[in-house]
Amino acid sequence: MATISMVVNGRQMSGEAEGRTLLSSFLRDALGLTGTHVGCDTGQCGACVVHVNGDAVKSCNMLAMEADGAEVATIEGQAAPDGTLNAIQAAFQEYHGLQCGFCTPGMVMSAAALLKEIPKPSEAEIRKYLSGNLCRCTGYHNIVRAIMAASGQDVAVAAE
Amino acid sequence: MPMDGGIGASTKRREDVRFLTGAGNYTDDINVNGQAYVAFLRSDVAHGKIKSVDTSDAAGMPGVIRIFTGADFEGIGGLPCGWQVTDRHGEPMQEPAHPVLAQGKVRHVGDPIAAVVAETLEQAKDAAEAIEVDLEELPAVVDMKAALVDGAVKVHDDLTSNLCYDWGFVEENRDAVDQAIKSAAHVTTLELRNQRLVANPMEPRVAIGDFNRATGESTLYTTSQNPHVIRLLMGAFVLGIPEHKLRVVAPDVGGGFGSKIFHYAEEAFCTFAAKAINRPVKWTASRSEAFLSDAQGRDHVTKIELALDADNNFTAIRTETYANMGAYLSTFAPSVPTWLHGTLMAGNYKTPVIYVNVKAVFTNTVPVDAYRGAGRPEATFQLERVIDKAARELGVDPIALRRQNFVTEFPYATPVAVEYDTGDYNGTMDALERMIDRDGFAARRAASEAKGKLRGLGINCYIEACGIAPSQLVGQLGARAGLYESATVRVNATGGIVVMTGSHSHGQGHETTFPQVIAEMIGIDASMVEIEHGDTQNTPMGMGTYGSRSIAVGGSAMVRAAEKIIAKAKKIAAHLMEAAEADVELKDGQFSVAGTDKSVAWGDVCLAAYVPHNYPLEEIEPGLEETAFYDPSNFTYPAGAYSCEVEVDPETGKVEICSFAAADDFGNIINPMIVDGQVHGGIGQGIGQALLENCVYDDQGQLLSASFMDYAMPRADDVPFYEVDHSSRTPCTHNPLGVKGCGEAGAIGSPPSVVNAVIDALQSGGHDVDHIDMPVSPSRVWAAMNNA
Numbered sequence: 001m002a003t004i005s006m007v008v009n010g011r012q013m014s015g016e017a018e019g020r021t022l023l024s025s026f027l028r029d030a031l032g033l034t035g036t037h038v039g040c041d042t043g044q045c046g047a048c049v050v051h052v053n054g055d056a057v058k059s060c061n062m063l064a065m066e067a068d069g070a071e072v073a074t075i076e077g078q079a080a081p082d083g084t085l086n087a088i089q090a091a092f093q094e095y096h097g098l099q100c101g102f103c104t105p106g107m108v109m110s111a112a113a114l115l116k117e118i119p120k121p122s123e124a125e126i127r128k129y130l131s132g133n134l135c136r137c138t139g140y141h142n143i144v145r146a147i148m149a150a151s152g153q154d155v156a157v158a159a160e
Numbered sequence: 161m162p163m164d165g166g167i168g169a170s171t172k173r174r175e176d177v178r179f180l181t182g183a184g185n186y187t188d189d190i191n192v193n194g195q196a197y198v199a200f201l202r203s204d205v206a207h208g209k210i211k212s213v214d215t216s217d218a219a220g221m222p223g224v225i226r227i228f229t230g231a232d233f234e235g236i237g238g239l240p241c242g243w244q245v246t247d248r249h250g251e252p253m254q255e256p257a258h259p260v261l262a263q264g265k266v267r268h269v270g271d272p273i274a275a276v277v278a279e280t281l282e283q284a285k286d287a288a289e290a291i292e293v294d295l296e297e298l299p300a301v302v303d304m305k306a307a308l309v310d311g312a313v314k315v316h317d318d319l320t321s322n323l324c325y326d327w328g329f330v331e332e333n334r335d336a337v338d339q340a341i342k343s344a345a346h347v348t349t350l351e352l353r354n355q356r357l358v359a360n361p362m363e364p365r366v367a368i369g370d371f372n373r374a375t376g377e378s379t380l381y382t383t384s385q386n387p388h389v390i391r392l393l394m395g396a397f398v399l400g401i402p403e404h405k406l407r408v409v410a411p412d413v414g415g416g417f418g419s420k421i422f423h424y425a426e427e428a429f430c431t432f433a434a435k436a437i438n439r440p441v442k443w444t445a446s447r448s449e450a451f452l453s454d455a456q457g458r459d460h461v462t463k464i465e466l467a468l469d470a471d472n473n474f475t476a477i478r479t480e481t482y483a484n485m486g487a488y489l490s491t492f493a494p495s496v497p498t499w500l501h502g503t504l505m506a507g508n509y510k511t512p513v514i515y516v517n518v519k520a521v522f523t524n525t526v527p528v529d530a531y532r533g534a535g536r537p538e539a540t541f542q543l544e545r546v547i548d549k550a551a552r553e554l555g556v557d558p559i560a561l562r563r564q565n566f567v568t569e570f571p572y573a574t575p576v577a578v579e580y581d582t583g584d585y586n587g588t589m590d591a592l593e594r595m596i597d598r599d600g601f602a603a604r605r606a607a608s609e610a611k612g613k614l615r616g617l618g619i620n621c622y623i624e625a626c627g628i629a630p631s632q633l634v635g636q637l638g639a640r641a642g643l644y645e646s647a648t649v650r651v652n653a654t655g656g657i658v659v660m661t662g663s664h665s666h667g668q669g670h671e672t673t674f675p676q677v678i679a680e681m682i683g684i685d686a687s688m689v690e691i692e693h694g695d696t697q698n699t700p701m702g703m704g705t706y707g708s709r710s711i712a713v714g715g716s717a718m719v720r721a722a723e724k725i726i727a728k729a730k731k732i733a734a735h736l737m738e739a740a741e742a743d744v745e746l747k748d749g750q751f752s753v754a755g756t757d758k759s760v761a762w763g764d765v766c767l768a769a770y771v772p773h774n775y776p777l778e779e780i781e782p783g784l785e786e787t788a789f790y791d792p793s794n795f796t797y798p799a800g801a802y803s804c805e806v807e808v809d810p811e812t813g814k815v816e817i818c819s820f821a822a823a824d825d826f827g828n829i830i831n832p833m834i835v836d837g838q839v840h841g842g843i844g845q846g847i848g849q850a851l852l853e854n855c856v857y858d859d860q861g862q863l864l865s866a867s868f869m870d871y872a873m874p875r876a877d878d879v880p881f882y883e884v885d886h887s888s889r890t891p892c893t894h895n896p897l898g899v900k901g902c903g904e905a906g907a908i909g910s911p912p913s914v915v916n917a918v919i920d921a922l923q924s925g926g927h928d929v930d931h932i933d934m935p936v937s938p939s940r941v942w943a944a945m946n947n948a
Contacts, residue, residue, distance in 0.1 A: 018282065034189035035182015037414070039362040040447035044868035047362055075182035085180060093176040096837045100667030101179025102362040102414025108180065127877035134868070136362050136415050137667045139844025139906070140876040142837055 004068045008033065009077025017064040023057075024048040026064035027074060035075040035105050039134070046133030049106040049113075050074045056113035058132070075105035078112070088112055088150045095155065097146035099137035106133050111147045120151050165687075166680035167897075170833035173672045175665070184412045187366035187383045192440035195368065196225050198430060199284035200443070201274040201291050202452060203266035206300035206524035206861020207313070210264055210293065213274055218290040223283030226437050227291065228275045228429070230263035236432070239423055240397040241489040242389075244638040245498050245520070248328035253520070255324075256316040258488040260398065260425045260432070266295070267315055267487035268526050269863055270452025272425055277433055277441055300524035300861035304461060304482040307521050315487055315522040324485050324494065324520035329502040333575060337515035340476035344467035348550035353933045354538045356459035356484065356855040357848075358871060359531045361666075363414020364445035365454065369430030373438055377405050380431045384410040385420045385664050386704020389641070391696050393423040393491065399432055403696075406431075410694040413666035417845070418530040419454045420666070421706050422491035426453070451866040456855055457531020459484035460497060464542045466550055474511040474565045479542065481518045486527035493529045494520065499637045500535030500625070506574035507543045508585045508621045508799055509565040514575045524861040530706065532845055533908040536624045544620035544912035549930055552923070558619055558916070563589060571893075578625060580797045584825060585621060587888035591823035592619070592801040595883050604805070604818075605924065614808040615818070616921025619801065620912035626901035627796035627892070628707030644791040645709065646700040647718035649678070649725050651784035653770035655763035657689045659721075662702010663714030664693050668903065669834045670710060674718060676830050677897065681722050683748040684762055700787055708901030711830060712796050712892065719896045720788035728780060732765045735776045796892045796900035800824035802843075804913040808921040813942030815851055815918055821883040824905050827891040828898040835902045839884050842906015848874035849907075850914035854935050872935070 005014035008031060015030030027033045027050070038060055039047035048059040051073040079085050085093065088111050098104040107130070114121055114129045121129065126147050127140070135143060145155045162168030178184050215227040239258040246252055262273050274291050278284035301307040301315060307322040315322055328334060341347055368381040378401055384390050387408040394408075395401040413420060426443050434441045445453065460481050467476040483497035502516035533540075551558040566585040573579045601617050608615035628634075631642035646662040659674055675689035692698055702714065726746060733751035734741040737758045745752050752759040768775055769784040805818040822839055829835050852872035856864045865871040891898025911934060918936050922929045922945060929944045 020282070028189075033182065034186075035184070037186070037363070038188075039364065039414075040868050042447065042867045042869050044873075045362060045447075075180075079181050083177075083181075085177070089180040092180055093172055096173065096833050098176060098179055099669070099837060099841060100362070100415040101175070101184050101412065102186065104179050105182055123881075124877075127875075130876040134362060134873050134875065136360055136417065136845070136873070137841045138837060139840035139842070139847075139874075139882065140879055141840040141844075141882055144876065144881070 002065065004064050006067055006070050006072050008072045009074060019065065021064045022060050023062040023064050023067050024059040027059060033074050033076050037102055037105055039102065044134065046110060047103050047106040049109040049133065051109060051113065056110055075108060078108060091146040091150035095142050095146040095149055097138065097143040103133060103135045107135065107143055111150065114147065115151050120153055123148065163680055165685060166676055167830050169676060169831065171672055171676055171686065171831055173669050175669065175671045186363055186412045186414055187368065187381050188444050190368060190381050190411065192368060192370050195440035195442045196277045196279060196437065197281040197284045198433065198441055198443040199276050199281065199288040200272045201288040203262065203269055203271040203273055205266065205295060205297045206269050207298040208266050209296040209298060210262060210266060210273065211296055212294040214292040215274065217292070218276060218287040221283065221287040221290060223279035224287045225277045225279065225439070228261060228433060229273065230259060230261040233260045234263065236260065237398040239425060239428070240393055241494065242393070242491045242640050243495040244640065245325045245327055245494040246638060247325040248331055253325035253494055254319045255489060256319055260428045268524050269861060270526060271487070275429055275433070277437060302523055302525060302857050302859055302861050304484055304521040304523060307523050308519070315524055322522040324522055327498050327518045329498065329516045330576065333513050334515050336513045337476045337478050340513055341465055341467045341478055344475055345470040346468045346554060348466045348546055348553055349463065350542065350546045350549055350931060351463045352542060352545060352931060354458045354460040354462065354541055355934050356528065357457045357531055357853050358451060358855050359417040359419035359454060359457055360873060361415030361417055361419060364447055364450045365420065365424065365426065366444045367427045367430040368440060368442045369434035370440040371435040371438060377407065378431050378435060379407045379409065380427055381409045381411065382427050383413050383420050385413065385416040385666060385706055387664065387694055387696050388662060388701050389704055390423050390427060394428050394431065398428045407697045410664060413664070416666045417532040418457065418534055418706060421704070422455050422529055424453070448867055451863060451871070452526060455490040455527050455529035456486070457528060458538060459528050460538045462542050464546045466546045468550060472554060472556060472561060472564060474509050477505055477511050477514045479505060479516050483518055483520045484525065484528050485520050485522055486525045487522060488527050490527040490529035493527060495639065496530050496535045501539045503576050503578045504536050504539040504623065504625060505543065505576050507540065508567060508623050510567045512575060516576065525857055532842065533904045536904065537908045537911065540622045540908050541912050545915060545931065548916045552930070559589065562621055578795060581794055581893040582890040583797060583799050584888055584890050585799060588799060588823040588825050589801045591885045591888045592803055592821060595821040595823065595885055596803045608807050614810055614921040614925040616806050616808065616917040616919065616924060618804045618913040618915065618917030618920055620909065620916060621799070621801050622909035623797055623799040624904060624908050625795035626708035626798055626904065627712030627792050627895065628709045629795060630793055631791050641703065642791070643703050644789050645714040645717045646702040646787065646789045647714065647721045648700050648785065648787040649718065649721040651725060651766050653767055655688060655766040658692055659689060659718055660692045660699040661714050661718060662699055662704065663710040664705040666705065668705065668710060669831065673711065673830045673834060674715065677715060677718060678722055681726065682762060683746065708798070708903040711897065711899045712895055712901045713790060713792055715897055715899060716792070716895045717788050717790035720790050721786045724786035724788065725784060728784060729765045731776065731780055732768050733760050736760050736765065736768060736774065793894045798824060798826050798900040798902065798905050800905060800909055802909040802913045804917045806914065806917040806921055808918060808941060810925060810945060813938035813945065815936055815941060817847060817880050817914070820880055822906065822909060823885045823888060824902065825888045825890055826886060826902045827889055827900040829886060830899065832886065835886060836884050838902045839906040840882050842904060843882050843910045844874055844879055845907045846910025847879050847914060850911040850934050850936060852878060852935050
């Protein structure tokens, strides 16, 4: 076991981890940040997406030790301190971009990374970017609309 | 205009805030002080005799608390089956034992042999790998027809064969159907497979057992769609724990789609082990374990024959289906190919006689049970595919053929034992035709052809029996449960309301929609109403959420309880206003007396109920809390018409969905935004079945599609935007809200139109292909086009 430290959502945090401990497990079990979810064991589902030093990563595909000293952003840090949802979160609620909520943290974190890369993505760009995030509830319809809305685009073109 | 926050308003979901901020409380987010962790050792062969299990090395490994094997569960009940089907000859189905941990034999890859409880999950996994199992591998049966051959290897040695049941429905119609087919002007026959699927909710299953030695109470936290059902099944049939000593909690649940209805071995194990070692015990499935242990779906092999007269009227339908049960009977497995499938074979059409034969078969595969739609997608797919084939053979328009045979008068008693209370199948078809610009199809096809692509348009209808279910009827059909639902409406002294419901939300948005109903009934803001669900300790006995039943059955129970509340509140208001009870009206949260200016607010009446100083104590009790149980008198029958347009690349066989439209009749709708979302999700799963998903075993019973690397889940770029229309509404005639339920429609209605569209595309290119089994993958399409 070793002590791992990182800045998570702007706060210095540390915990114990084995060499084999995944970043997703470390966040959930050692730091108690259970908003990051684990939906598969092959790096396919994307429920565990967080940002490490500004890049979206699947936290189940990274060892906790690799993130030692990093800046990590998780779903828990996305809303303002007073609880106000950020633009992506608000759009997911407004456009019903979530149902069971399990994939949602990864979707929101992936969407944030997408909009940083492409501020006004096309429908096709959104769908392609989300190919690493599985959702079983929404058929993706309202997730795509929510991301278009969050990027300030007209979603009327997307079927109601 | 609907009342703000009332029935018909697209109220934004209140539960979203916690899910969007990482504040959800899913079962794996729960950690109980002092908990130990479980790792299961699962069979890696499909069929084998357990000669010995040596745990001696593993037991001495770091952190190991105790190792359990099948021997620890001798004399303890197995997992029960909740539905008994009676076969064609009046005999009960064959029902094998289903031990919590394998005893003597393993019968599918993933069958649990032993379980290690250790201080950490890693230690439990390490020790599980060190258990030595001496297993004599036996030949496996995987193919259903091979499993029924004389002399086939038996999955269960104590059963007479691998046939669970041979069901005929309606048996008395058998001769009439044979006769009608013999004398028909035209008979269209289709053989197909409705492939095995894996539900794959994004949250894998989790179970945490906890035992309080001081009180003798057990608690199970579990990823369930119906915690009361788990409490009853596990308490009464497996572990012998009375219900008042057993609490089952299903907190936020990350999707279910049927796979979290059933009582699973891991739930019983964790509850049992927690008491045995006097520590909380936690198990979290990996996705690989989910593929090996969640009940799977569909897996029917069917031959359907549709008979028509010289005027193209349907005269008879005859089907023969082989339904895979897997290695054991999952909780409701026997009902899926029978009462959820045979009863829907009339579809939207007035066919005078129908005969359905189903042979349910045991194989060395993971058990199969209900998956979104459960039986109804299988019925819809074969019927809507054979109608499309008939239209092509007869050279008639597929929409016209359907319209000609629609049921148009209600109530309509089908020849397969159900009575449709209401519907308007022309209405939903009209709505569909308004969306799809059929007149423009020829131009779109020409444009596709100019690009070297083939374009097809596929149409289908569907009907489903939802709002499951009338208890007395299902009791006659073999259900070992009632299927009512319950609600307690608790009004607090200051007027706020908590509704405790036996329904369970795992994505459906009950916390938003149920308050909309109460807000509408009382005329108060929906924010004054809170929903509690998922904990047997603070909700009345309920049957949970599946079969599109929550608003139709659970919502009705809530309405009945709220009606009792309003009736009592009017008595109190009448007393406060010194008026006759019959003259008291409730509107916008105010009680008033007709024709006077007397009024008293909702909150004042509630306060009076709990501070009964000025109160008719001689007539009524203080307090304002009522419970109702609602047992529906019939199923509800959502129905609709769906359409899909595809482009097929003849070079590769790849199918691309260009557009998808769905017109549904759900009766009255509480929250249109949520209903649209339910349909979107169902269509996504239906397209997944039609084009991508396939659960495949090799002939040794090895599961080849055991991860998201191999099992093709639909992704965002596999699907289009969907057009949906819910304007055609024929309210359900027998529940107080006039609602029908919307949860399964999309998954039931969408696969046939996709396949119909692919066949239409190939035919337009001169390819004489009349069927391709799902998933309609590029290799299958290419092979069909090239006669490979």
